[in-house]
Amino acid sequence: MKQKPLSAEDIMNRGYFNLKQCTYSPIAHDHNIDNYPGSDYNWGSPIPELRKDRIIFNLHELFKYCINPLVRKYGEDLGLTSVYRNMKVNKLLGGTPNSQHCYGHAADIVLTNGVKTTDLFNWCVLNLPKYHQIIWEYPEKGEWNSINNSFSWVHISYIKGNNEKINSVSSTDPRIHKFYKDEDTFFLDNFTHRIKIADPEILD
Helix, strand or coil: CCCCCCCHHHHHHCCCCCHHHHHCCHHHHHCCCCCCCCHHHHCCCCCHHHCHHHHHHHHHHHHHHHHHHHHHHHHHHEEEEECCCCHHHHHHCCCCCCCHHHHCCEEEEEECCCCCHHHHHHHHHHHCCCCCEEEEECHHHCCCCCCCCCCCEEEEECCCCCCCCEEEEECCCHHHHHHCCCCCCEEECCEEECCCCCCCCCCC
16 A cells, blocks of 8 residues: 655655744734735735645755755754745735745745854855855844844745856945955845855955
């Protein structure tokens, strides 16, 4: 007798993080929004990419190729600050209307042991064989700590069949964009794309 195939939820739950952790959002909780995969499609969206099965598949791929290798490197010091967001939650957070988070393609991560986002970003760039984009987000905000509500983080995404390995920095500090100006980069909407590494000396 054949074994019943694992559901996408089962596959996710066998990893280091479970689906509940990937959908939890303090803003969703505070606004009584049920932030579950497929909720946008259930609200009447005709976009098939917003179906529950598509989003959970995308989350599985993201964790398989990007997040789980990071857990094997950093263990329980790796923290998720935002993974899946439905459209309502994404809007409240100020995300772009077509955010990768809404499709299960992206996660925002930090390290909770004092390791800087420069090290986290650079480890991802140098060691992950497949990813769509890694963004060093707002380095001028400083590192994560338990009492700081505003901090830098790393955004990482994986899109099956579209993993061009874009490395970017997002910042409102012109010094950061100026630092990368002489490299083979381009600037667009507070992002400098195609940077090589996150340099920890930028804000010194």
